[in-house]
Amino acid sequence: xxxxxxxxxxxxxxxxxxxxxxxxxxxxxxxxxxxxxxxxxxxxxxxxxxxxxxxxxxxxxxxxxxxxxxxxxxxxxxxxxxxxxxxxxxxxxxxxxxxxxxxxxxxxxxxxxxxxxxxxxxxxxxxxxxxxxxxxxxxxxxxxxxxxxxxxxxxxxxxxxxxxxxxxxxxxxxxxxxxxxxxxxxxxxxxxxxxxxxxxxxxxxxxxxxxxxxxxxxxxxxxxxxxxxxxxxxxxxxxxxxxxxxxxxxxx
Amino acid sequence: xxxxxxxxxxxxxxxxxxxxxxxxxxxxxxxxxxxxxxxxxxxxxxxxxxxxxxxxxxxxxxxxxxxxxxxxxxxxxxxxxxxxxxxxxxxxxxxxxxxxxxxxxxxxxxxxxxxxxxxxxxxxxxxxxxxxxxxxxxxxxxxxxxxxxxxxxxxxxxxxxxxxxxxxxxxxxxxxxxxxxxxxxxxx
Amino acid sequence: xxxxxxxxxxxxxxxxxxxxxxxxxxxxxxxxxxxxxxxxxxxxxxxxxxxxxxxxxxxxxxxxxxxxxxxxxxxxxxxxxxxxxxxxxxxxxxxxxxxxxxxxxxxxxxxxxxxxxxxxxxxxxxxxxxxxxxxxxxxxxxxxxxxxxxxxxxxxxxxxxxxxxxxxxxxxxxxxxxxxxxxxxxxxxxxxxxxxxxxxxxxxxxxxxxxxxxxxxxxxxxxxxxxxxxxxxxxxxxxxxxxxxxxxxxxxxxxxxxxxxxxxxxxxxxxxxxxxxxxxxxxxxxxxxxxxxxxxxxxxxxxxxxxxxxxxxxxxxxxxxxxxxxxxxxxxxxxxxxxxxxxxxxxxxxxxxxxxxxxxxxxxxxxxxxxxxxxxxxxxxxxxxxxxxxxxxxxxxxxxxxxxxxxxxxxxxxxxxxxxxxxxxxxxxxxxxxxxxxxxxxxxxxxxxxxxxxxx
Numbered sequence: 001x002x003x004x005x006x007x008x009x010x011x012x013x014x015x016x017x018x019x020x021x022x023x024x025x026x027x028x029x030x031x032x033x034x035x036x037x038x039x040x041x042x043x044x045x046x047x048x049x050x051x052x053x054x055x056x057x058x059x060x061x062x063x064x065x066x067x068x069x070x071x072x073x074x075x076x077x078x079x080x081x082x083x084x085x086x087x088x089x090x091x092x093x094x095x096x097x098x099x100x101x102x103x104x105x106x107x108x109x110x111x112x113x114x115x116x117x118x119x120x121x122x123x124x125x126x127x128x129x130x131x132x133x134x135x136x137x138x139x140x141x142x143x144x145x146x147x148x149x150x151x152x153x154x155x156x157x158x159x160x161x162x163x164x165x166x167x168x169x170x171x172x173x174x175x176x177x178x179x180x181x182x183x184x185x186x187x188x189x190x191x192x193x194x195x196x197x198x199x200x201x202x203x204x205x206x207x208x209x210x211x212x213x214x215x216x217x218x219x220x221x222x223x224x225x226x227x228x229x230x231x232x233x234x235x236x237x238x239x240x241x242x243x244x245x246x247x248x249x250x251x252x
Numbered sequence: 253x254x255x256x257x258x259x260x261x262x263x264x265x266x267x268x269x270x271x272x273x274x275x276x277x278x279x280x281x282x283x284x285x286x287x288x289x290x291x292x293x294x295x296x297x298x299x300x301x302x303x304x305x306x307x308x309x310x311x312x313x314x315x316x317x318x319x320x321x322x323x324x325x326x327x328x329x330x331x332x333x334x335x336x337x338x339x340x341x342x343x344x345x346x347x348x349x350x351x352x353x354x355x356x357x358x359x360x361x362x363x364x365x366x367x368x369x370x371x372x373x374x375x376x377x378x379x380x381x382x383x384x385x386x387x388x389x390x391x392x393x394x395x396x397x398x399x400x401x402x403x404x405x406x407x408x409x410x411x412x413x414x415x416x417x418x419x420x421x422x423x424x425x426x427x428x429x430x431x432x433x434x435x436x437x438x439x440x
Numbered sequence: 441x442x443x444x445x446x447x448x449x450x451x452x453x454x455x456x457x458x459x460x461x462x463x464x465x466x467x468x469x470x471x472x473x474x475x476x477x478x479x480x481x482x483x484x485x486x487x488x489x490x491x492x493x494x495x496x497x498x499x500x501x502x503x504x505x506x507x508x509x510x511x512x513x514x515x516x517x518x519x520x521x522x523x524x525x526x527x528x529x530x531x532x533x534x535x536x537x538x539x540x541x542x543x544x545x546x547x548x549x550x551x552x553x554x555x556x557x558x559x560x561x562x563x564x565x566x567x568x569x570x571x572x573x574x575x576x577x578x579x580x581x582x583x584x585x586x587x588x589x590x591x592x593x594x595x596x597x598x599x600x601x602x603x604x605x606x607x608x609x610x611x612x613x614x615x616x617x618x619x620x621x622x623x624x625x626x627x628x629x630x631x632x633x634x635x636x637x638x639x640x641x642x643x644x645x646x647x648x649x650x651x652x653x654x655x656x657x658x659x660x661x662x663x664x665x666x667x668x669x670x671x672x673x674x675x676x677x678x679x680x681x682x683x684x685x686x687x688x689x690x691x692x693x694x695x696x697x698x699x700x701x702x703x704x705x706x707x708x709x710x711x712x713x714x715x716x717x718x719x720x721x722x723x724x725x726x727x728x729x730x731x732x733x734x735x736x737x738x739x740x741x742x743x744x745x746x747x748x749x750x751x752x753x754x755x756x757x758x759x760x761x762x763x764x765x766x767x768x769x770x771x772x773x774x775x776x777x778x779x780x781x782x783x784x785x786x787x788x789x790x791x792x793x794x795x796x797x798x799x800x801x802x803x804x805x806x807x808x809x810x811x812x813x814x815x816x817x818x819x820x821x822x823x824x825x826x827x828x829x830x831x832x833x834x835x836x837x838x839x840x841x842x843x844x845x846x847x848x849x850x851x852x853x854x855x856x857x858x859x860x861x862x863x864x865x866x867x868x869x870x871x872x873x874x875x876x877x878x879x880x881x882x883x884x885x886x887x888x889x890x891x892x893x894x895x896x
Contacts, residue, residue: 015839018848018885020878025885029893041889044842051838054793054812056819063840092812095782103452107581129453139757143795151473151749152799154482182753193790195449196757198874199791235851258676258724262501265654265732270498273491274680276688283870292701310607335715338632338666357691358701372665373650374500375658375705383645393702394687402648402683410690414703419573420616421596422464428572429624429631430658430705431529 003077003120010075012109014067014082015047017242018222024221028081028112035120036252042071048085053092055188064095073101077119077189081244083141083219084187086111091144096135111145113219117160121127122243123167125150129169131239134213135161136204136227137180138220147219151180152195152196161219162244174211181207187227201230208238215239217246278394285356285389290438294358296413297426298434302386306439311381313437317381322382324350329369337370341355342429346379353388355396355410361436362400364408371407376414380431382411386440441764441783444790448758461593462756468589469750471699472800479695486735489688491740497731501698503646503679504722509590510649511720514711519721524554527723531556531638531671531693532563534719538669540565540635544627546653546660547571548640549587550673550723552766570659572623579606586761587767588746590698593759627659628717637663641674641742643689644720647682650710653702654693661707671719672709673840676727677740690742691801697745726778735813739774741803748797748807754790763787770797774810777818785823788814846886853880 003009013025022146031038048068049061052136067087074076096102114135116122120242126244133205137159141147148159166173191197205227208216221242228240286302293300303309312324321344322328332341349368350359361382368374390396402408415430426432442450452458476482496503496766507520517535521527535543543560545551545567557567568609570579573590577583579602584590590600600614609622639660643652651672654658663671680689694700712718720803731737749755749769760768765776765784773791776784788811797807818824824832857880867871883891 013885015845018716019853020880022881022883022885024886028890038618041893043886043890046842046845048841049839052836053810055828055832056789056824056838057829059820060833060836061839063836067840067842076557097653139792139794139796142500143799144595150796150799152796154479180796182796183702184753184792186794189789189792192618192753193445193448194870194873195445195452196754198788199452199757199794201875220645225878226875229871229878232876233874237589254522255527256725257522258520258722258728259501259505261724261728262676262731265730266496267498267731267734270491270494272495273488275684276481276488288453295610296700296702296704305649321601330567331484335668337711342628342632344837355702360463360702360706370665375661375665376447381855392687393691393710394684397684397687402650402710404644406713408708410702410706411663411704412706413704415704416656416697417572417620418621419571419576419591420599421594421618422467422592423596425617425620427624428620428657429570429627429662 003037007038007077008075009039009071010078010087011039011041012045012048012072012078012080013041014080014085014221016225019082020225021242022213024081024244027242030172031244031250032079034250035116040075045071045158048088049087050085051090051187053088058095059127059224060093064091069096069102069105076108078105079112080109081112081219081242083111083138083147084222087140087144088151105137105181107175108248111141111147112146113160113164115143116247117164123163123227125164125219125247126252127168127247128170128251129168129246129249132172132174132212132214134174134176134208134216135165135213136183136216136218136223137161138180138218138223140179141219147229158238164247174208174213176211176213178207183223183227185222187222190226191217197226198230202234203228205231205236205238209236213238215241217241217243276394278392281391285418286381286386288356289354289359289389292328292357293413293436296359298413298436300436300438302307303437303439304361309439317348319437320346320348320368320381322348323368323373324348332373335384338372341370341372341376341427343399346381347373347377348383349374351382353390353399354384355393356389357392358412360410360412361435362396362408362410364405366405373407374411377431379415379433379435381435381437383437383439384424386438443786444758444762444764445786447762450761451759452757459755460827461759464592464868465750465756467578468698472747472750475695475699475701481689483687485688485692487803489692489802490741492551492680492685492688497677497680497737497740500676500679500731502683504676505642507646507649507679508722510647512739514649516649519656519719521721521723523725527554527673527725528559528717530563531673531720532560534671535560535565535636538635540669542634543567543636543638544570544630544634544663544667545571545638546655546663547574548638548641548673549767550585550640551638552676553725562596568627568628570627570663570870572620572658572800575623575627576602583761583766584704584747585768587744588748631662631666634663634667636669636671637667638671638673639664641672641678643686644674644678645680645683645686648710650683650708652686653707653709654705656704658705661705661709664709665713667718667721669714671708671721673721673723676724693743693745694745696800697862728733730778736774736810737769737809738805742771743803745802747769747800747802751796751800753794753796754792758790763790770807771805774814777814781818781821782823785818788818798852820836846884849884853884
């Protein structure tokens, strides 16, 4: 375990989790505290800036980036229940002046699963979750943060998310027809290309359902928000749970 | 002049020099090349017939491909060499060619201008039969390209399987424009 | 011109066809996976190929001049064309110098890019596309929808109907074997009477002046070896330094494109045939300009395998014709803005940035990063619509300030929970076209934390 009693962890809650899915934030906080960490939540945090940057307005997002850096620079690690936000900080905060603070934040911001797996080096959280679970491998986490080995690559199959879930009591991890196809959210893509976006989403849901999923989980609530919205519109009966909510079922 | 304009623009814009990477070294592979070659030939839609030795080849050809024009015999080149020989070569049904070497990883066989009277010959026939010695196999394309000296010929081709297309609904059809059938006589 | 999003909407309206298109291309992606999985050193090959191409681009002038010198030594005539217009004029001039009017052409995206066919046809030259897929779309007078499989968007019945009209095949017969045989017979006549054969170039080897063309059908060779005059057309970026580099690229190309270990024919054109003439036209058309653009120059590494299209979930569900550019899909979306950033400004946004394309690219083009960079450029050039620009600026101000953010967040959640459905899901609300809004909680996480957790 690469932390000690003095390690300070800053909790970054993405804007859409803050606004729409606070229970995911609560689960993340509870989980990190159960893991014995000293967790701070800076109250003036807002957003990582990705929605604007992906829409082409990187420059308009700079002030958001600086707010992030201001809020989090005192922590040893920044942990967030979001692969895409973390990818954005690590990859795209390169447009800020690379001060010591900025470099430190870019090097020490982690998505929740990779933090538990790589930094805390824990694989078995002793979770009880007796459900058939489909893992939606959110793209930025999978290909951006390399949370797993994506299916295009010729390399041994591996997934940190899979490893954290597979030992859960009662769980059945289903196999999908298309193991890592994008859900179609893509931030502003969901409204710039709504037809393709929704079509991609409904295909993901059907893949999970065809293969027996009762619960669909992911590292990114944005994917799940999009999929859930489509599922509800189409009366597809399936539950959506962020990975933090499942991992928080641990008995630590 | 277009050439000068292009070269000047490239010189102005090209990025700083990046080095060529080291040649990729493949681990030594002692697996049976003939088996791999035969498996890949079947994969690409070719028929492969193994013949025990060189002596049996001509009788095999006479009995299995009667009427075939055997271009591995240079005396059969007469009438097929000129640019005007299209009318004659257009009527070719089954032909025999001799391949120089085969590539195990993909069932390809190398031939060049020394193997046929006219460059259209390997493509215009309806059925192509290639004789190849089983000793003349390399494992992969890296070795293959180190074996060839392209400057010694005017045209060379790797042929792997019959002509094919899947342009209609991805349904595989043999014999798009080149030979419909491709047979390899692999001589042990 | 309709945008990609608008065309995609039309494409998706035919649900059955769209699903069939998506599934067909997905199968090709899986064939590719199977083939590349047989090469344990695949990732090392990609890295090697990427580095070779990066080296070439940094030394391109030297290699092009070397290529020309070697080709000329081999008795080949080499021409240069600075742009599409110059290319069309030169190729016409070459064809005309032989008083030729019958031309056959094997696949060349470059000639599509330059609009060569209509140019030559206007001058009374018959240009017959001999790749089966290309011939089909030529008959239909439409552009290819994929760079490797031009007719992938068509069903066999449509092709059957087309061949009945154009080739006199039996009405109602759509068996691919039967239709291909009809095309074989028809095109054989064209090959044998061709006066000039035009091909593209897969690879041009500087060390030896060799032109390499890969086909499955054998159509390049049927044309080239039959016609007295052969013309090979290449973009400046098709150069490889040495013959041995083909050992890497030929291993990558077919596996990645179609899942085959190699194409049926890998032809190496070195010298003109006895009694024949051989020409090469080297085309720039903005490539050399692009070489200086650090963010995008990697797109010049492209070997036109088409794998990015097969893997792209957006391409599979919108079809090549939705892109309005000769090369569709991910690579098309980063190449097209070179030829008109305003004309093609919607294409870099026709992507969810999933990154699958970059992972299949045999030369490791960072397509997803280039899509992102083009978006920034399009935004900086003020090419986004006014509503998008001002909307984003406003969002930027709100999201940078926690007080505004929390204030607006609260208001938004209230609106979601209290506004009538008719208002919330009015057609201007794009999110609501196919999805429900999330159920808005009474309190945000921030509020919950302040009330329950904040250390006093």
